[in-house]
Amino acid sequence: xxxMQTTIRLEEDDYKQAREILExxxxxxxxxxxxxxxxxxxxxxxxxxxxxxxxxxxxxxxxAKELKGEFITLGDLERENAAVSH
Numbered sequence: 001x002x003x004m005q006t007t008i009r010l011e012e013d014d015y016k017q018a019r020e021i022l023e024x025x026x027x028x029x030x031x032x033x034x035x036x037x038x039x040x041x042x043x044x045x046x047x048x049x050x051x052x053x054x055x056x057x058x059x060x061x062x063x064a065k066e067l068k069g070e071f072i073t074l075g076d077l078e079r080e081n082a083a084v085s086h
Contacts, residue, residue: 015029018032
């Protein structure tokens with residue numbers, strides 16, 4: 001497959017953070033963009049849902065940011081999963 005060069009404008013802080021994360025997982029920014037483009041082609045659209053959250057989800061997100069609500073541990077999830085499996 002032939003390659004082409006392009007120029008895009010990005011939010012600087014997001015770009016820097018994304019590069020750090022990608023570097024940590026051993027991937028270059030260009031590789032990540034190529035992967036995203038390939039997934040768009042394979043999915044014939046975005047490779048993820050692009051939805052506006054409903055009121056219940058927004059409330060849960062706000063609760064999580066404020067560290068409110070019920071807390072569960074990994075052990076709790078494992079026990080719940082084991083109970084459902086049997």
